[in-house]
Structures are given as C-alpha cells and as structure tokens.
Amino acid sequence: MSNKLNHSMSLATPDATDISKKQKIALAIGITGLFILALALLNVNFPNKGLFLTIALGLISVGTIFYARDAYLTKLEGIKNDGQWFKSISSRGLWGWTLGIVLTIFYIVLYFYPKYLGLGQGVNGTNTGLIALFDPLSQFLSGNNASEWFVYGALYTVAILVFGYKFILKYRHNKYQQLRTVSVMFFQTAFAFVIPELMARLNSDSFSLPYNDLKNMWPLNYYAFDQWRVDQFINAQSIGLFFLILGVVTIFVISPILTYKYGKRWYCSWVCGCGGLAETAGDSFRHLSDKGVKAWKFERWMINSVLVFSVIMTTAVISTFLGYDSQKYWFTKNVFLISVGVFLTLLFAGVLYYKRQQINKSALKGAFGFYALTIAFLVFFAFFDLSQIKINASYFSFGLNNKTYNFDSALRTFYGFGIGSIFSGVIGTGFYPILGSRAWCRFGCPMAGILGIQQRLFSKFRITTNGGQCISCGNCSNSCEMGIDVRSYAQKGENIVRSSCVGCGICSAVCPRGVLKLENDSMEGRINSNEILLGNDVNLINLVNQNTK
Amino acid sequence: MEHIVIIGNGISGVTAARYIRKLSDKKITIISAETNYFFSRTALMYVYMGHMKFEHTQPYENWFWEKNKINLKQGFVKHIDTASKTLQFSEGDTLAYDKLIIATGSKPNKFGWPGQDLDGVMGMYHKQDLENLEKYAPNNKVCKRTVIVGGGLIGIELAEMLNSRNIPVTFLVRESSFWNGVLPEGESAMLNRHIKNHHIDLRLGVNLKEITSDSNGKVKSVIVAETGEEISCDVVGLTAGVSPNIDFIKDSNIETGRGVKVNRYLETNIPDVYAIGDCAEQHEPIGQRRSIEAVWYTGRMMGETLAQTICGNRLEYKPGHWFNSAKFLDIEYQTYGWVFSRPRENEAHFHWKHEDDTKCITICYNTINNKFLGINTFGIRMRHEVFDTWLTEKRDVDYVIKHLVEANFDPEFYKHYEAEIFSAYQNNLQTI
Numbered sequence: 001m002s003n004k005l006n007h008s009m010s011l012a013t014p015d016a017t018d019i020s021k022k023q024k025i026a027l028a029i030g031i032t033g034l035f036i037l038a039l040a041l042l043n044v045n046f047p048n049k050g051l052f053l054t055i056a057l058g059l060i061s062v063g064t065i066f067y068a069r070d071a072y073l074t075k076l077e078g079i080k081n082d083g084q085w086f087k088s089i090s091s092r093g094l095w096g097w098t099l100g101i102v103l104t105i106f107y108i109v110l111y112f113y114p115k116y117l118g119l120g121q122g123v124n125g126t127n128t129g130l131i132a133l134f135d136p137l138s139q140f141l142s143g144n145n146a147s148e149w150f151v152y153g154a155l156y157t158v159a160i161l162v163f164g165y166k167f168i169l170k171y172r173h174n175k176y177q178q179l180r181t182v183s184v185m186f187f188q189t190a191f192a193f194v195i196p197e198l199m200a201r202l203n204s205d206s207f208s209l210p211y212n213d214l215k216n217m218w219p220l221n222y223y224a225f226d227q228w229r230v231d232q233f234i235n236a237q238s239i240g241l242f243f244l245i246l247g248v249v250t251i252f253v254i255s256p257i258l259t260y261k262y263g264k265r266w267y268c269s270w271v272c273g274c275g276g277l278a279e280t281a282g283d284s285f286r287h288l289s290d291k292g293v294k295a296w297k298f299e300r301w302m303i304n305s306v307l308v309f310s311v312i313m314t315t316a317v318i319s320t321f322l323g324y325d326s327q328k329y330w331f332t333k334n335v336f337l338i339s340v341g342v343f344l345t346l347l348f349a350g351v352l353y354y355k356r357q358q359i360n361k362s363a364l365k366g367a368f369g370f371y372a373l374t375i376a377f378l379v380f381f382a383f384f385d386l387s388q389i390k391i392n393a394s395y396f397s398f399g400l401n402n403k404t405y406n407f408d409s410a411l412r413t414f415y416g417f418g419i420g421s422i423f424s425g426v427i428g429t430g431f432y433p434i435l436g437s438r439a440w441c442r443f444g445c446p447m448a449g450i451l452g453i454q455q456r457l458f459s460k461f462r463i464t465t466n467g468g469q470c471i472s473c474g475n476c477s478n479s480c481e482m483g484i485d486v487r488s489y490a491q492k493g494e495n496i497v498r499s500s501c502v503g504c505g506i507c508s509a510v511c512p513r514g515v516l517k518l519e520n521d522s523m524e525g526r527i528n529s530n531e532i533l534l535g536n537d538v539n540l541i542n543l544v545n546q547n548t549k
Numbered sequence: 550m551e552h553i554v555i556i557g558n559g560i561s562g563v564t565a566a567r568y569i570r571k572l573s574d575k576k577i578t579i580i581s582a583e584t585n586y587f588f589s590r591t592a593l594m595y596v597y598m599g600h601m602k603f604e605h606t607q608p609y610e611n612w613f614w615e616k617n618k619i620n621l622k623q624g625f626v627k628h629i630d631t632a633s634k635t636l637q638f639s640e641g642d643t644l645a646y647d648k649l650i651i652a653t654g655s656k657p658n659k660f661g662w663p664g665q666d667l668d669g670v671m672g673m674y675h676k677q678d679l680e681n682l683e684k685y686a687p688n689n690k691v692c693k694r695t696v697i698v699g700g701g702l703i704g705i706e707l708a709e710m711l712n713s714r715n716i717p718v719t720f721l722v723r724e725s726s727f728w729n730g731v732l733p734e735g736e737s738a739m740l741n742r743h744i745k746n747h748h749i750d751l752r753l754g755v756n757l758k759e760i761t762s763d764s765n766g767k768v769k770s771v772i773v774a775e776t777g778e779e780i781s782c783d784v785v786g787l788t789a790g791v792s793p794n795i796d797f798i799k800d801s802n803i804e805t806g807r808g809v810k811v812n813r814y815l816e817t818n819i820p821d822v823y824a825i826g827d828c829a830e831q832h833e834p835i836g837q838r839r840s841i842e843a844v845w846y847t848g849r850m851m852g853e854t855l856a857q858t859i860c861g862n863r864l865e866y867k868p869g870h871w872f873n874s875a876k877f878l879d880i881e882y883q884t885y886g887w888v889f890s891r892p893r894e895n896e897a898h899f900h901w902k903h904e905d906d907t908k909c910i911t912i913c914y915n916t917i918n919n920k921f922l923g924i925n926t927f928g929i930r931m932r933h934e935v936f937d938t939w940l941t942e943k944r945d946v947d948y949v950i951k952h953l954v955e956a957n958f959d960p961e962f963y964k965h966y967e968a969e970i971f972s973a974y975q976n977n978l979q980t981i
Contacts (some may be wrong), residue, residue, distance in 0.1 A: 468849075
C-alpha cells in the first residue's frame with residue numbers, strides 16, 4: 001500500500017506535510033528556550049536566574065504560540081488533522097520514539113535521581129542546575145527555594161497553558177472544546193500550582209498545612225490519607241480539619257453527584273491535571289491508543305486491579321496508624337476496618353441488586369473476585385499487626401532496594417513506586433508518543449476506575465448516536481484517546497455508554513456526518529441497541545427488534 | 550448446507566452477510582477483487598489526508614470474519630453461469646452457489662473524453678484509485694496542479710484531499726453552480742463561495758473537451774470546451790458521477806439495464822439471484838427515489854432487508870423516509886425528507902442563511918396543506934430520529950419551525966439559531 005509512513009528526520013524534508021517557514025522559526029524560538037533549560041541542567045550558572053528563567057519559559061511559550069497561530073489561523077475553521085499519521089512525531093516514527101525516550105528519562109531522573117537536576121547540590125544544601133534556575137519563581141510564590149516538584153509543576157503548568165492555547169486555536173469552531181480547555185488551564189494554574197504555593201506562605205513553626213491541591217482527590221492522590229498528612233491537617237486546627245473533611249466529602253458526596261449529572265468528564269477532561277496535560281500537550285498523540293478488543297480486555301482487568309490495590313493499600317496504611325497511635329484519633333483500627341467492610345458490602349450488594357440487568361457475566365465474575373479479595377485483606381488487617389510484619393524489598397526489586405519495610409508501608413511504597421511513579425509518570429506521560437496520551441487514565445488511574453463504574457451504572461451521561469447517519473468511516477474511533485471503538489457502536493445506532501469515556505468530545509467534533517453528541521439526559525433509553533438502523537422499513541425494524549428481545 | 554455467495558465486500562454485501570449469519574447457519578462466502586477485508590469507502594479520503602491509516606477504515610478487526618464463519622475469497626468474477634449456478638473467475642477457478650447476491654457497487658463514469666485513459670487520469674472510488682493518486686500526486690512538487698472534472702460529492706472530496714497536501718486544484722463543473730442539480734440555489738451558492746475560500750480554482754459552467762498527453766503517455770494538460778483554454782496539470786480526477794459496476798454480468802442471463810434489474814424483493818429475473826446496493830436498479834422507482842440509489846445508507850438497508858428474504862422471511866424493500874449526509878470541506882450537510890433543487894408543483898422553500906456564510910437551512914413544504922416535506926441543513930446538526938418522527942406524523946411547517954430546537958444535535962455550548970430562524974420565517978410569511 002502506498003500510504004506507508006514516511007519517517008523523515010530532516011526538518012527540511014520535501015514532504016507535502018512539511019511545516020512552513022514561520023513554523024520553523026517558531027520551533028527555533030521554542031528550542032532556544034529549551035536550550036537554556038538544558039544549559040541549566042548541565043550546571044551552567046546563570047548570573048540573573050530570574051531573568052534567564054523568564055527568557056527560557058517565555059521563548060518556549062512564544063515559540064508554541066507563534067507555531068500554533070501559523071498552523072491554524074492561516075486556515076479556515078474546521079478539523080485540522082491533516083498528516084497526523086504521516087508526521088514522524090505523531091505516528092511512532094523516529095521523532096516520536098526520540099521524544100518518548102527523552103520524556104521517559106526525564107521522569108526517571110525526576111522521580112528517583114532529583115540530584116541530577118541539581119536538588120540540594122550546592123553549599124549548605126542549596127540548589128544548583130535546573131532546580132536553582134527555578135528558585136526565584138519559587139521564592140516569589142511560596143518564599144521557599146524550589147524543589148524538583150516545583151520545577152515539574154511549573155513546567156507542567158506552562159505546558160498545559162501553551163498547548164491549551166494551541167488546542168483552542170485548533171478547535172476554534174468548537175465551543176465545547178474551548179470551554180473545556182479553558183477549564184483545565186484554570187484548574188492546573190490555580191488549584192494545582194499557584195494556590196498551594198501561596199498557601200505554603202501561611203505555614204510557620206506552629207502552623208503547617210500539607211501541600212494541598214484541592215481537586216486532586218483520593219484515590220488519584222494515593223497519599224491523601226498518609227499519617228503525616230492526616231496529622232498535619234488535624235494539627236492545623238479548624239482550617240486543617242476543614243480541608244480533611246472536604247477531601248472526604250469530595251470523594252463520597254460531591255464527586256458522585258457531579259458524575260451522576262455530567263458523567264466522569266466533569267473531572268477527567270475538565271478538571272484533572274493528568275487529563276489536562278493529555279488533552280493539551282498530549283493532543284497530537286491521542287490517535288495512537290489501541291482500539292482492539294484485546295486492549296479493552298486488558299484495560300478492564302488492569303484498571304480495576306489498580307483500584308482494588310489502592311483501596312487495600314489505603315486501608316492498610318490508615319488501619320496501621322490508627323492501631324499503634326489509637327489515642328490520637330477518633331476512630332480505632334477495628335471500627336475503621338468494620339466500617340470499610342460494611343460500606344463496601346452494602347455498596348456491592350446495592351449495585352448487584354439494582355443494576356443486575358446491566359452487568360454481564362464476565363463483569364460479575366470480576367466484581368465477585370475483587371470483592372472477596374478486598375474483604376479477605378480487611379480480615380487479615382484486623383487480625384494482624386501490620387507494623388510487625390517485615391518485608392525485605394530486595395526480593396521484589398531485583399536487589400535495587402535493600403530496605404526492610406513494615407507490611408503497610410511496603411504496600412504503600414510499592415504502590416507509590418509502581419503506580420504513582422512508574423505507571424502514571426514514566427509510562428503514562430513518558431510514553432505519550434508511543435501509547436497515546438491517555439494510557440495512564442485508561443489502564444491505571446484508580447480515580448478513573450471509580451468514576452467509570454459510576455458513569456457506566458449511575459449517570460445521565462452518554463454519547464448519543466444520530467439514527468442511521470453513520471458511514472463507518474472510523475474518524476471517531478481513530479481519535480478516541482481512551483481507545484474506545486466508537487464506530488462499533490455508532491454504526492449499529494447504539495449510544496456509547498462506556499466506563500472509560502472521559503467525555504473529551506473529539507469523536508463528536510471529527511465526525512463528518514454529525515452522528516455523535518455528548519449529552520446528559522434521562523436514564524431511560526440511555527443504553528439502547530437497535531438491531532436495524534433508523535431509515536429502514538418500520539415493519540422490519542420492529543420485527544427484528546422484537547425477535548432479539 | 551445452503552451456500553450463499555456474495556459478490557462484493559462493500560457495505561451492502563457485508564451487511565447482508567452479517568444479518569444472514571445472525572439469522573442462520575448457512576455457509577457464506579464474500580468475494581472481492583478489490584481488498585481482503587471490508588473497509589469504509591467513504592473514508593478513503595482520510596487515508597490520503599493522513600487523518601487515518603488504511604486499516605482504520607476497516608470497521609471490523611480481521612479476526613471477525615473467521616469468528617463469524619464468513620469466508621472471504623479474493624478473486625474477480627468473470628462470468629456467472631446461472632444454469633449450473635456457478636461463478637467463473639478470471640483466475641481460472643470456479644465456485645458453486647445456491648443463492649447469489651450481486652453487490653458489486655459502482656464505477657466512476659467516463660464519457661469517452663479524448664485522453665481519459667492516460668496515466669495520471671483517475672477516478673476516486675476504489676482503493677486502487679487511492680494508490681494511483683498516491684503515486685501521481687504524492688506532493689506538490691511531483692503534482693503541480695490537478696484538474697477535477699465533475700462537481701459532485703466525490704469531486705469536492707477529491708479537491709479537499711489534494712488541498713490537504715497543498716496541491717493546487719482547478720475544479721471544472723458543468724453546472725452553473727456547484728451541485729445545483731440537487732441543492733437549492735442559496736445552498737449551492739454558499740458552497741461556491743466556501744470552495745473558493747479554500748483557494749480552489751472553481752470553474753462553473755464549463756466542460757472538458759480533451760485531456761492531452763506528453764510523450765510518455767502521461768497527462769499533460771486539460772482543454773476546456775467552452776473557452777479552448779489549456780490548463781496544464783499532472784493529474785486529472787474524473788468525478789462525473791458513478792454507474793453500476795456490472796460489465797461482467799452483461800453476457801449472462803441476468804436482466805440488466807443501467808444496473809441489475811430487481812423487483813421490490815431485490816430479486817432478479819433469475820431465481821436465487823439477487824442484487825443490492827449501488828448496482829441494483831429498481832424496475833419502478835420507489836416513491837420519489839431514483840431507481841438506482843448509489844448511497845451508503847440505502848446499500849446497508851437493502852442488505853438488512855435481503856438477509857430476511859434469504860433466511861425464509863420474504864420481505865419487500867421498503868425504505869423509510871429519505872435521509873442523507875455529506876461534508877463539503879468544512880461544512881457538514883444533512884438532509885431529511887425531500888428538498889429538491891427547485892420546488893415542485895405545490896411546493897415552496899423557506900431558506901435561511903447565517904451571516905457568516907457557513908450555515909443555512911432550506912425547508913420544503915406543501916403550499917396547499919402546509920405539510921412539512923423535508924429539510925436541508927448546512928453547518929447545523931439535526932436529529933435523525935426527530936425528523937423521521939415528524940415526517941411520519943405529517944407535521945406542518947409551522948410546527949417544525951416552532952419546534953426546531955428539539956431537533957438540534959450540535960455539541961453542547963454551541964450557539965443556537967432557532968430564534969433567528971423563527972423570526973426569519975415570520976418575516977418571510979409577512980412578505981408573501
């Protein structure tokens with residue numbers, strides 16, 4: 001087939017999908033900004049760090065903005081996916097792999113070797129290198145020197161802002177896309193970056209709040225109920241308690257209500273930071289997700305396993321510190337474990353009873369298995385003191401980590417390493433150009449897992465298929481970042497009600513025939529399956545649909 | 550076990566096969582000379598544009614066919630022997646059938662233009678056409694200009710494809726305005742402007758005289774009949790409509806006209822031989838439909854219907870209310886019911902166009918009883934189900950205009966135009 005991919009390394013390729021002169025200049029500007037960061041990484045000691053940081057981030061932003069304007073504003077409004085499967089960077093070509101490897105290395109250094117970024121490498125533990133370059137900005141916001149997480153947060157926010165701008169231009173005919181993008185840009189900048197930094201200014205010797213991104217709730221925030229955080233909240237008196245209770249209320253009340261009304265998109269593609277990066281900086285890679293049935297089967301096991309793991313791990317961590325520090329908290333260990341068990345059992349029984357018609361055999365099998373596993377762990381936690389069970393990490397880490405952990409902190413550490421760092425960071429973002437932009441959200445995020453179950457069973461949200469108008473072209477499936485084979489539903493006239501759908505709305509945007517619409521409507525008729533598509537003989541439609549009922 | 554053989558793996562043949570499988574255990578074989586697997590023909594353009602790869606145009610994964618026991622055979626049927634119920638392939642082998650479904654689709658029209666078979670002259674219908682285009686028009690260095698002849702749905706798609714690779718396009722359209730044999734004047738005029746806004750050199754009211762050749766038998770230029778102008782180009786796209794792809798049937802006993810003649814049960818004159826999709830021609834047109842309908846949706850509906858007949862429930866092909874859709878560069882188009890380019894007897898059109906010149910609707914109604922007959926909508930998505938219901942309920946035009954918001958299918962937060970349309974309609978009534 002002659003549509004084979006052409007992976008050229010050259011910036012001056014004679015390809016039709018070549019970029020314009022202005023875009024090359026814009027790229028040069030952006031790369032100059034990155035180059036300043038690279039110099040800092042190599043320990044070039046800039047005289048005026050504030051100035052050079054401003055120049056670096058400024059050049060990156062100006063370059064991206066300039067590029068986006070030339071790419072989209074020179075053309076009429078409409079779908080702008082020309083050549084996405086031809087360009088090396090967005091079709092797993094050489095540039096794609098290069099970017100993927102660079103990002104992966106960056107994440108590994110960030111999580112495990114921050115000293116190479118210059119963390120605490122100067123005199124008296126001051127920063128050098130890249131982290132030192134960010135000191136002035138950190139001083140300006142929180143009054144403290146930068147950490148590796150501050151650098152990461154700042155770069156993350158800049159990425160969402162400038163690529164968000166690019167995305168808004170790309171979809172400048174589409175109000176839903178614009179509002180959604182403004183929303184993730186706002187939540188990242190304000191909630192994840194500026195407000196927590198400013199709140200750090202309130203901290204003193206007698207008063208301290210943990211770094212608190214209000215929108216980052218458990219279980220995505222797997223350390224939400226670690227002892228040090230809970231203690232800090234409790235010690236910070238009423239304001240700390242307020243945040244602690246708000247965190248719990250968000251999980252058990254606010255989130256279910258919003259998910260019922262709008263689907264999980266209210267979080268995943270309007271608020272969440274991971275989603276925010278995927279939708280903006282990751283937009284060029286959304287089509288790389290695997291749409292096959294095998295990937296779907298893997299997804300169902302994987303994401304629910306992570307969810308169960310996060311529940312077990314969090315329960316273990318909380319029950320342990322409730323156990324050995326019992327006089328400090330209202331709850332005792334056993335009351336806590338029993339309430340978790342009762343809550344999960346009621347939830348499980350309720351879902352099975354009310355939604356029994358919507359749960360198929362394989363889902364039922366999985367649900368029972370996971371439920372039994374969770375309860376078994378609860379019983380285990382109740383009868384053993386986890387802090388007395390020692391685990392030597394070298395057995396699980398090929399000897400890389402020789403520490404010995406208590407059972408609860410072993411679970412916590414393994415989760416933090418395996419899920420928190422490797423899955424969400426290294427694979428989830430580092431592999432954007434290989435697995436697509438939502439590999440973490442799809443396979444690994446426990447938050448997406450919970451919201452997904454709610455969305456599938458208790459939500460008004462669906463993507464409506466417009467009668468018989470589908471031409472099976474595949475644009476919708478191709479652009480689904482979650483790997484949903486949207487077309488397989490649309491061509492049957494079936495609504496799309498899938499737990500993984502984050503409601504980004506791109507399938508609807510790229511559909512050339514106006515077939516798909518994201519909607520919140522009544523629960524009745526939400527899941528439909530018309531055997532014969534609209535437009536045909538009415539008697540035939542009735543006949544066939546009777547037979548299949 | 551009865552052997553059902555289907556010639557053609559397009560939407561019609563594949564739909565028939567799928568429903569026959571749902572209803573029975575019959576042996577099913579689908580034959581294609583074009584591709585190994587079913588793909589969405591309407592999506593070929595996106596492969597050239599780089600939105601998708603070819604495999605993404607295949608609605609079913611490759612394991613689907615074996616799992617559903619649908620045999621796929623590569624081959625070109627040369628002759629159908631209806632007496633012995635045998636197919637003869639140009640590769641030399643034969644295949645026996647018990648029931649035969651002809652679903653061979655269309656082929657691009659060629660009207661005997663001088664030079665129409667030169668290298669670099671192509672239609673845009675088969676996968677092979679796409680490969681051809683990739684060969685002759687990979688970029689704007691190899692292909693400095695393309696001339697497209699024929700202003701229909703495929704012509705505008707081909708123009709969009711070439712535009713995506715910055716290849717200049719001259720678009721020769723015989724009609725005085727783009728697709729105005731189908732679209733009312735206001736819509737057609739809006740599309741003319743949209744095409745020109747995309748820097749496509751649209752030439753209206755002109756015909757192709759001949760295609761000239763260079764010394765290697767490759768296209769060199771196109772000569773316009775009316776003006777004698779010579780337009781040099783590297784590729785010529787012939788998109789002046791399609792006709793049934795039935796040459797191989799002509800020497801059999803199966804009755805053909807322009808297409809394979811079928812009755813309302815999609816049966817040909819020969820027992821156990823059926824025809825569906827683009828290649829089928831009704832003896833009498835159904836309602837206001839054409840006797841040959843080369844549309845994705847009708848092919849699919851015929852496949853659904855014929856599967857019933859094949860499986861013992863002999864059923865007439867009774868399509869419901871007409872609907873169709875297309876996309877003209879950036880402007881989506883949907884239609885429900887009948888809106889003809891000019892109002893027929895006792896019909897009138899209400900036309901509204903947004904000032905940004907990318908959105909408009911035309912509603913056709915009966916001037917005697919005010920009955921709503923159909924709507925064309927550009928740049929505003931509408932709900933199929935709602936219009937299907939209104940057409941069945943025989944609503945009048947006032948009702949439709951008043952309730953238009955119920956039919957809106959645009960994404961959330963989009964601006965609504967129903968109020969503007971309503972007041973335009975009111976003003977329109979006053980001026981009449």
